[in-house]
Every structure is written in C-alpha cells, then in structure tokens.
Amino acid sequence: MELLRASIITIGDELLIGQVIDTNSAWMAQQLNLVGITVSRRVAVGDEWNAIWSTLDEELEKSDIILLTGGLGPTADDITKPLLCEYFGGKLVSDPKVLAHVTYLFEKVLKRPMIERNIRQADVPDVCTVLHNRNGTAPGMWFEKNNKIVASLPGVPHEMKGLMSDEVIPRLLQHFQPPVIVHRTLLTAGIGESFLAERINAFETSLPAFIKLAYLPNYGMVRLRLSASGYDKETIEKIMEEQFTLLQEQVADVLVTNKDESMDQVVARMLLDRRETLGTAESCTGGYIAQLLTSVAGSSRYYLGSIISYDNQVKKHLLDVPDSTLESEGAVSEATVIQMVKGALAALKTDYVIATSGIMGPDGGSSRKPVGTVWVAVGNQDEIITQQFHFRFDRRRNIELTATNAFNLLRKFIISRGTEKTNSH
Structure with missing residues (x-):
C-alpha cells in the first residue's frame, strides 16, 4: 500500500x-x-x-x-x-x-x-x-x-x-484518497521497557503485517501504541480491536489506562466517577500539579485548591508542620509530606490530598539528599501513603516527573485503599 x-x-x-x-x-x-x-x-x-x-x-x-x-x-x-x-x-x-x-x-x-x-x-x-x-x-x-x-x-x-x-x-x-490510519494506545506503570518487551515478545511477533507496535517510555511508565493502516476501514478496526484486547490481557497487572491519556487525566476521570475531591500541598512542584489539573475545563468538580508551601514558614503556619520535624528531618522528608497531607486535608476539606517536597536542582542537594530526591505523600482522613523518588534530570524534567508519579501514587491509593496498608501512617 x-x-x-x-x-x-x-x-x-x-x-x-x-x-x-x-x-x-x-x-x-x-x-x-x-x-x-x-x-x-x-x-x-x-x-x-x-x-x-x-x-x-x-x-x-x-x-x-x-x-x-x-x-x-x-x-x-x-x-x-x-x-x-x-x-x-x-x-x-x-x-x-x-x-x-x-x-x-x-x-x-x-x-x-x-x-x-x-x-x-x-x-x-x-x-x-x-x-x-x-x-x-x-x-x-x-x-x-x-x-x-x-x-x-x-x-x-x-x-x-x-x-x-x-x-x-x-x-x-x-x-487525495488517503488510507485509514487507526491507533490504539495504553499506558503501563511499574515495569521497564525491556522487561515489557520481553513479556509481550510473542504477541508482537504474531501481529498482522499491517499492524505495528511502538514503545513510548517515560520514567517508570511505558506507553504502548498499536498502529494500522489500509483502505478497508471496517476490517482494520475489527482486527485492531481484537489485537488491542489481547495486548491488554498481556499487561493487565501493570495497565494504567487503555486510552491515550495522561496520568493526571486518569486521576481526574477516577475522581469524577467517584464524585470525590482532591487538594494539593505543593512545595518542590510549586503549583505545577494544580496547573495540570485546572487546565482542563470542569476541573472545579473534583479539584478544590492548593497550598503552595514553598517556604518552611508556610509549611509551619498553614499546614501545621512542626518546627521539630523540619529541624530533625528536614523539609524534604517523609515526616514532612505526611504532615503536609494532614494539614491540607484540614484546611481544604477534600477527600484526598497530594503533597510533594523535594530538591529539583540544579543545586541545593547534599550527600544525604542529592538533587532529584523527592518525597510524595497522598492520602485521606483514614490513611496516608508515601514514596521516595530519585530523579536524575534537569529542574523542569524533575518537576514534571514528580507530578506524574504523584498522580500515579494517588491512582493506586484510590484503587487499593482499604486493602493495602503498606507504608500507612
């Protein structure tokens, strides 16, 4: 063709x-x-x-x-x-x-x-x-x-x-009379590109010749896209749906979404479906998470607001992070982001809160906490979970990755709350 x-x-x-x-x-x-x-x-x-x-x-x-x-x-x-x-x-x-x-x-x-x-x-x-x-x-x-x-x-x-x-x-x-081009995209998380490729190797080699598989990796996540082209639209779409269903079965345990959407869009859809709300307490991301959420029309239905606690004084006075925590553990610590979630839940009255604190670079790091060290916490009134990340990119990229991984942590929390108690406080 x-x-x-x-x-x-x-x-x-x-x-x-x-x-x-x-x-x-x-x-x-x-x-x-x-x-x-x-x-x-x-x-x-x-x-x-x-x-x-x-x-x-x-x-x-x-x-x-x-x-x-x-x-x-x-x-x-x-x-x-x-x-x-x-x-x-x-x-x-x-x-x-x-x-x-x-x-x-x-x-x-x-x-x-x-x-x-x-x-x-x-x-x-x-x-x-x-x-x-x-x-x-x-x-x-x-x-x-x-x-x-x-x-x-x-x-x-x-x-x-x-x-x-x-x-x-x-x-x-x-x-012209262009052929039909059909794409189907899904997003996985928690598995590297090479391991994913090994897992679905048999599926990939058995694909019809007119369907191609592309790997689009990001930090901790891989987007898989099937693409097909031809002139018989009905046949192409039928076969594509069959292959896309098989692909989803192959990656079911690491599947985030079977749509071509970003992690923040996935979370937004989950909140809308559950009629639940989200607030943010951002330090190192400086409002970037809030900006991603509010860039979508209708976000006021699930996103209520943010406390951008870039300075420690804001963490203390608006989020009730104790002096003792900041002095003993530091702003970039698990204890601090846990308290940031608690403080934001009290102030914003939302169902969930995301909190971030980290060192985005290019300077400000130490041997104990190098540039790219990030703590993220998400939670509700019953439970808070945390995760530490170590990013290795420039400032902007580190901020973007913090936001994406924060959304993914919240996604997993919403799905599993009440069943998984790992890292709960």
Whole structure:
C-alpha cells in the first residue's frame, strides 16, 4: 500500500534559537494522521530565502504534501509569501475578499486605522488558491504542482488551527484518497521497557503485517501504541480491536489506562466517577500539579485548591508542620509530606490530598539528599501513603516527573485503599 506522505516546514529564526517552542508541527501532524496522512518529515528553517527555497525543493522530492507555517506577517522578515510567489512563477495581486476581511477586522473589531502594511496583507500570488483565515489578517495559500500540494499557513497557532480545520484538511481529503490510519494506545506503570518487551515478545511477533507496535517510555511508565493502516476501514478496526484486547490481557497487572491519556487525566476521570475531591500541598512542584489539573475545563468538580508551601514558614503556619520535624528531618522528608497531607486535608476539606517536597536542582542537594530526591505523600482522613523518588534530570524534567508519579501514587491509593496498608501512617 502506497502511503500518502506529508512534510511540515516551520519558518522563523525564533524557532532555531529556542526563543519559541514549535507546537504547531506537532498539532498539525496529529490532525494529518487522523485522516490517514503520514508525516514523514518535520523541518524548521530560519527567515532566510535560500534556506526556505532549498527546503521546499528537498521536501517536494520526498512528499506529496508540504505544509508551511510562519513568515506571513506584515514585517520585512516575513518572506514566505513573496518567496512562494516567485517559486511558483506568479505575481502578487490584491485579493478583494481578503482586503474586505482585513478592513473589517481593523475597522470593526480592532477599532484601529489601516496602514499600508495592513493593506498589503491582502496581496497574494495569482497562482494560488486563497484560503480564508477567519481568525486573522494573513490568508492561507494553496498551490498545486505535479499532483503535489503546498499549503502555506500563518504561524500564529489559533489562526493555523482554524485554517487546518476549515480549509486544508477538507481540501486534502477531496484531492487525495488517503488510507485509514487507526491507533490504539495504553499506558503501563511499574515495569521497564525491556522487561515489557520481553513479556509481550510473542504477541508482537504474531501481529498482522499491517499492524505495528511502538514503545513510548517515560520514567517508570511505558506507553504502548498499536498502529494500522489500509483502505478497508471496517476490517482494520475489527482486527485492531481484537489485537488491542489481547495486548491488554498481556499487561493487565501493570495497565494504567487503555486510552491515550495522561496520568493526571486518569486521576481526574477516577475522581469524577467517584464524585470525590482532591487538594494539593505543593512545595518542590510549586503549583505545577494544580496547573495540570485546572487546565482542563470542569476541573472545579473534583479539584478544590492548593497550598503552595514553598517556604518552611508556610509549611509551619498553614499546614501545621512542626518546627521539630523540619529541624530533625528536614523539609524534604517523609515526616514532612505526611504532615503536609494532614494539614491540607484540614484546611481544604477534600477527600484526598497530594503533597510533594523535594530538591529539583540544579543545586541545593547534599550527600544525604542529592538533587532529584523527592518525597510524595497522598492520602485521606483514614490513611496516608508515601514514596521516595530519585530523579536524575534537569529542574523542569524533575518537576514534571514528580507530578506524574504523584498522580500515579494517588491512582493506586484510590484503587487499593482499604486493602493495602503498606507504608500507612
């Protein structure tokens, strides 16, 4: 089966120097994959004419579809539009529909006068199909050459997403007939990648040729993804479900979820199902756990609040951690996080509390408590369990791993409370 391949080119010096993180290409790849288009390459280039031109040449040799983002603004460093005009042998002309839209945005929405730079946003190559950008002033552009497609989109994420959904994806589906791509993903915890691979080796080798298994490891967790592609959707989905059921049986004792979701989403769903609530007492994570929870609409139904006790004075006065505990055991200790849970349960009146305290780095560690040492406690009014972790990464990564593992500890606590008393206090 011949795959329909796409390349994504993101344009901007800010991407190459790390000033802006490229989230556009990841989102675009997900959307393309959902409709059966395989992304074979993602390339970032600077605001440099020759670099963009040569990258276009290279990607048109490899892919059927080229999607570009960035470089469509009104300033001198935005060169994508004139470059594409020359590349496809056209000339810039003012598009009346685009001009009317830009005028409406400035005069009616933004309440600002138009200047020449804004008016030039309506200039488009006469060899392209104009893609209406309902969210901004820079139109998208669609070019066709030798049955290959080049589409240029703004780099502003919400404008790009609108154009992808409204214009690009529907046009690609009309122009091509992509195969069906089906994914099924599950998450395991408590088993390493190599041990997991050994366990399911027989299953993996017996998979039909059109189904592939991918291992996506994280600290203490491994995501397994089955992927299949073809044109007979009904048959593919039927066989995929059969294989996915077999895979779940193989890893039943370490299975966290059979959905493509994060650990915090798993916990949120559990709390919603049980109509129970959660609070957090965060030290080393500094509110990161709270941010993950509250980034989801509707989280107020299960998440009530946090006490960010970054300083010991806050631990003492708001969470009732005794001076004697902080002096004898230290802030990064089992005794401290246990009391943090107790104090937060009293203050927040929730069913459960997560507490974290650790040394995230790059300094602050000692021989007894090196950087990456973390204590996590979770519990309710009846029981508190704890776990110590030793992470070895940079500060940001250590914070992320603390949050993920804290959620997993709470997940296990919710499932097993009343049956397991290990490490209970």
